[in-house]
Amino acid sequence: MNPATANIEEAILSAILAGRINPGTRLGEQKLADLFGVSRTRVREAMMRLETRGVVQVSARRGWYVVEPSAEEAREAFQTRRVIETGLLHALREVPPQVLKSLKEHVAMERDAIGAGDVHSRACLLGDFHIHLADALGNRMLTEIIRDLTARTTLISMLYQPTEKAEESSHDHEDIVAAMEAGDLALAARLMDEHIGKVEAGLDLTAKPDPLAGLRALLSPAAFAGNAPSVPHTHDHPQDHSHPHSHGHPATKED
Amino acid sequence: MNPATANIEEAILSAILAGRINPGTRLGEQKLADLFGVSRTRVREAMMRLETRGVVQVSARRGWYVVEPSAEEAREAFQTRRVIETGLLHALREVPPQVLKSLKEHVAMERDAIGAGDVHSRACLLGDFHIHLADALGNRMLTEIIRDLTARTTLISMLYQPTEKAEESSHDHEDIVAAMEAGDLALAARLMDEHIGKVEAGLDLTAKPDPLAGLRALLSPAAFAGNAPSVPHTHDHPQDHSHPHSHGHPATKED
DNA sequence: GCTTACAGGCTTGTATACAAGTTTGTCGCC
DNA sequence: GGCGACAAACTTGTATACAAGCCTGTAAGC
Structure with a gap:
């Protein structure tokens, strides 16, 4: 190329x-x-x-x-990551000491960045952990796939993540590495599954599908089908889905 | 696009x-x-x-x-498939009846093609099984990844597969589907792992890295390490490593 | 006879020109 | 003042021309 x-x-x-x-x-x-x-x-x-x-x-x-992944795509991306990363840990028979060392150092760097409040490198490192892990198998194909996937989930987090739980994520990473060190890769895989699940659960997939959402909510918070509003306002309106007829009701400007 | x-x-x-x-x-x-x-x-x-x-x-x-994947790339491709496809089966909590039906029909088609000796569609169907399986999760991202991966393994098979064991593969597929039907997805994953392992083991990764291999063996069965010259240009001697001074000297012509 | 040099043809690499569509700003009309 | 149409600027889409490199066939030199 x-x-x-x-x-x-x-x-x-x-x-x-x-x-x-x-x-x-x-x-x-x-x-x-x-x-x-x-x-x-x-x-x-x-x-x-x-x-x-x-x-x-x-x-x-x-x-x-x-790209601005849709909620649907976000779900797919996380599911894909779950499939691949747990599969990876299951496939791993033993962890080379060098890899373990590298991962531990990485987690230490995460902690440092979190401690220092370095938001910028923090997010970067948290995503990088998974890429480093893929390196553990020494499989470039897999690494590449996970890299692309991580890029997408990074974007997803930017769109849908109301509160970043960096400490928790880093802690999860630590636990996963600990399980790997103990040689319990089944446990590591389970922890990874839970970890990705937690990150996914921390998203607000009902919000922010587009930059106009906030604006739209401001103008007419009522019933725009599909996309939900997402300004700092409380949004979890159980919302009876989509009133096709009653569009554009600027009445209720609640909370 | x-x-x-x-x-x-x-x-x-x-x-x-x-x-x-x-x-x-x-x-x-x-x-x-x-x-x-x-x-x-x-x-x-x-x-x-x-x-x-x-x-x-x-x-x-x-x-x-x-592409003509190298032996190394072949190994990577199979490992990647193993990681993803077993991960997929593990992630699958239950199999929708519709998917099961579709997979069973697919296996039936495989058997028919094998019975009819239709070599052409046979190989196609065997690869397609895995793509269909990916559809089970309804995850387009994953399906796409597996599709690309299957393309590579198809090419690998063409390069390195001395004898095609279509019946065995189809039988494996059948067993996997049976395990899925029984709801034992862990078993299905294990069978998938073994299946891919078998296919990989059936390859002869020492052979056919390029179309000149056969020719080269014919001409000098001794020991060619690197790439062969396409023109009769004198080159590196595999025995005593590379004489830097004697360049362009057609002295020893027995290679 | 064998090697080497060279020329011609063929294929991709890259830039550029122009076509087509979108957005935005402006003016005239109601 | 508000609305709608129009025009200009800007952006990508596509084709084409030309540059550059590779391969092959041929001929000259040792």
């Missing part, structure tokens, strides 16, 4: 993993071309590659956008 | 899955463009997408080639 193209691809992907690009961000071809000092052709290449990897999308003649 | 591009991509991928395109096949841009009635631009798009999916590769200014 062309190195320049690979660079662009990698730069954008790692920026997403690091939480430095928000979901929904527009990525103009010309802008990126100028930024990287290449022609649009290359940028398009990189974008199309990223599209097949599921991290950007093109909107015809409007531009490339970082 | 552009529909035309998607078509090309899909056409090539499914042709690979069906075993109708051999590993190492050259896919010329212009030729494909003519075939599909589009311009090279579109073909390049499709090719680059397929490259990120791991089924084709580009050789600079020579053309696009269907």
Whole structure:
């Protein structure tokens, strides 16, 4: 592959993993071309590659956008991660000491970042843990898959995560590594399953499907089918689903 | 995505899955463009997408080639499949009757194709089983991943599989479905693990890394380590390592 | 005869020009 | 003042032209 193209691809992907690009961000071809000092052709290449990897999308003649996974896609992504990562731990017969050491160091770094309140690297490290774990098998294919998947879940967290429970996540990671060290990989797999479940449960999948949600809620909090409002207001309105007839009722501006 | 591009991509991928395109096949841009009635631009798009999916590769200014996975990559691919597919079965709490029915029908089709000696559709169906299984979870992401993976293992089988044990594979599938029907998903996962292991064990990973292998063995059965020269150019001596001074000297010609 | 050098053809790599569509800003009309 | 139509700017979509490299066939030199 062309190195320049690979660079662009990698730069954008790692920026997403690091939480430095928000979901929904527009990525103009010309802008990126100028930024990287290449022609649009290359940028398009990189974008199309990223599209097949599921991290950007093109909107015809409007531009490339970082994906904003729907609630459904979010569920799929977490389920996929659960399948793969527990499967990985089950497949692992023994953990090489070197890997164990590396993972322990990683968890230590997580704790440090949390202690220091370094929000930026914190999120990055929490996602990176899973990628490091995939390295344990030494399987590049699997690592790549998990990397792409982690990018998506990172974006999902940005969209749907009301409160970040970094300490808890890091603690989970610690427990998983401990189980691995004890050689109890079945336990590690179970813990991983629970961990991913917890992260998923911590999401508010009823909220923020689009940037207009908050605005829309402000204007008419009543009954817009499908997408729920999501400003800091309380939203968990058990909401009788979708009144097709009564659209646009700006009446109740409750709480 | 552009529909035309998607078509090309899909056409090539499914042709690979069906075993109708051999590993190492050259896919010329212009030729494909003519075939599909589009311009090279579109073909390049499709090719680059397929490259990120791991089924084709580009050789600079020579053309696009269907990948010929190395022994190492073959091992990785099977390991990845094992991780994902057993993980999938473990994650499956219960099997919807509809899915079970569909899988049973699929296995029946496998048996029919084997009985009829239809080599062509046989291989296709055997790979398709796993894709169908992924559908069981109703997770498109996972299905896509397994599809790409299956494409690779199909190519691997074409390269390294000395004898195809279609009956055995189909039998394994049958047992897996039976375990699923009995609700014993842990057993199904174990059977799947063994099944993939058997298929992998049935490969001859020491052979056929390239089409010249046979030829090379014929000419010098002794010990060629690296790549063979396509022209009769004198090269590295495997015995005494590389004489840096004697370059371009056609002295020893017994190789 | 064997090797090497070279030229021609063929294929991909890359940039650019233009086409087509979207968004936004502005003006005129009611 | 509000609404709608129009126009201009901007963005991607697509094709094409040309550059650059690889492979092969041929001929000259040792």
